[in-house]
Amino acid sequence: MTVADTNSWTGIREELLRRIVGRVWQPGEQIPHEADLAEEFGCARTTVNRALRDLAESGLVVRKRRAGTRVALNPPQKATLTIPVLREEVEALGRTYRHSLLERDLRPLPPMLHGAFQVPPDADVLYLKSLHFADDRPYAFEERYINLATVPGAQAASFEAISANEWLVQNAPYSHGDLAFFALSADDDLSAQLDAAPGTALFAMERITFAGEEPITHARLIFAPGYRMRTAI
Amino acid sequence: MTVADTNSWTGIREELLRRIVGRVWQPGEQIPHEADLAEEFGCARTTVNRALRDLAESGLVVRKRRAGTRVALNPPQKATLTIPVLREEVEALGRTYRHSLLERDLRPLPPMLHGAFQVPPDADVLYLKSLHFADDRPYAFEERYINLATVPGAQAASFEAISANEWLVQNAPYSHGDLAFFALSADDDLSAQLDAAPGTALFAMERITFAGEEPITHARLIFAPGYRMRTAI
DNA sequence: TAAGATAATATGCATGCACATATTTGCCTG
DNA sequence: CAGGCAAATATGTGCATGCATATTATCTTA
Incomplete structure (x- = not known):
């Protein structure tokens, strides 16, 4: 039967x-x-x-x-997508991963993030700008702000050998966060960094993570042209 | 303790x-x-x-x-995102939803989909092109292919009152599928439909669903500028 | 009759037990 | 020493049962 x-x-x-x-x-x-x-x-x-x-x-x-x-009346279309550590994603493609830190300094939080990322108005945050490569071709561009109040150890970390993302997942476990995906046009800087024509449509991901109520980090990843984020449902 | x-x-x-x-x-x-x-x-x-x-x-x-x-050495960052029916997503924003069917015909499957969407080479599929509105402003552009072999009822459905998406989730439940997100530039047609400047970066979603081994539908949704897909992690 | 108390019921959760299955470890043999 | 077999072991899964809890239905009372 x-x-x-x-x-x-x-x-x-x-x-x-x-x-x-x-x-x-x-x-x-x-x-x-x-x-x-x-x-x-x-x-x-x-x-x-x-x-x-x-x-x-x-x-x-x-x-x-x-x-x-x-x-269920209308089966909600749920998809669980795993956001991999970039290194693993690249290596899973059989390509060699490498990243380079382009900028690193302490600065006030940009006003745009004041709403979502609550730090004292006069506090500086750690700003990191880096580029991820797959086989020496640019794979993703990353801009990140780290709240030193919750992750003081980040100030001492170099983020040269190990990427900020990996360092954070291993040193500052988060309890929850927000994730957003969207598209944006390559400006001149992005265009140069990602080896794309100016104006190319790029796939981007933004993520804020918290430990309890305290924000840990805000990261924006912009992928090289042609990137597709896939999942099975 | x-x-x-x-x-x-x-x-x-x-x-x-x-x-x-x-x-x-x-x-x-x-x-x-x-x-x-x-x-x-x-x-x-x-x-x-x-x-x-x-x-x-x-x-x-x-x-x-x-x-x-x-x-786990590096806790994989999993996010479950719910892909809502567009009507519900728009109405949840407090805006009124409407959609219009721009094109509808039978045609052979475009060669680009032959790999993922296995239908007999000479079979026609139902092609639908439509536009979703929120408060009379374009919200998303949709192109869809429906396999009539698995969903014969689709030929009789008008898709004017109810969108293809909703009709399908209620009439052709799927067992599994693939989902992809990416960015693309608005070409002239998209630019006109979505009321966006040509070349604007747009967020797009592609989805294929299957019932067992049989493909049901392939849909590509392209959202109006500024769209962000969000989720909590 | 309306409102509130109470009973009935279906699912959620926990327990204790037994057996299945995968994988490691180590022994045993050639 | 190499190869393979077998035992030990930790998790995976199933079963029978009972209690907990949320929701619906019913009964009681003002």
């Missing part, structure tokens, strides 16, 4: 998924209780629970206590 | 997390076995297992059978 062996929670998940995409259970419709499903599949309720939890996590079903489980 | 109550799996997860970010357990270091942790916390091994599974899922620890659990 069913092709998947239903005596493992993944098997049960596949079968449930089959019924959902096969419209055996309509969107918005309530599906049988865990207990009923457990009886049908001849397994423990725990096992059905595991399968349903997994489906709920991916957004295909919506679960509410007492109200039961129902098929 | 510990602030979190450790008699729930989330509490145990928090405590483990605290030890990881607090460098009680160094990156790369092996942490105690499930059984030992269970004894320490005075709970069942299952409960520890649940907490560790969760941490492994978010990439903070790496688990291997027999080899044990160790703290």
